[in-house]
Amino acid sequence: MSIDKRNLEIIDNVMAQVLREKTPQQRLAIAFGMWNSAKIQLTNYLRSQHPEWNVEMIKKEVARRLSHGTTGTTQTSD
Numbered sequence: 001m002s003i004d005k006r007n008l009e010i011i012d013n014v015m016a017q018v019l020r021e022k023t024p025q026q027r028l029a030i031a032f033g034m035w036n037s038a039k040i041q042l043t044n045y046l047r048s049q050h051p052e053w054n055v056e057m058i059k060k061e062v063a064r065r066l067s068h069g070t071t072g073t074t075q076t077s078d
Helices: 013-020 024-049 055-066
Strands: none
Touching: 024 055
């Protein structure tokens, strides 16, 4: 399989087969782990970029970003 390094959304055949062999519950657990990792990374990023923000402000911004803006909170300048 030829991989175009500019396309980050492509999955190679070996990984596709590994995922096909997972149960729905295992795939859901993998997805939740990836989401949780993104949440932790985003929280830490926002904390470093906005040390003046309190915990509630950070939580709201994390929720806004992970929900693609559907939480109704205001957007930051990041």
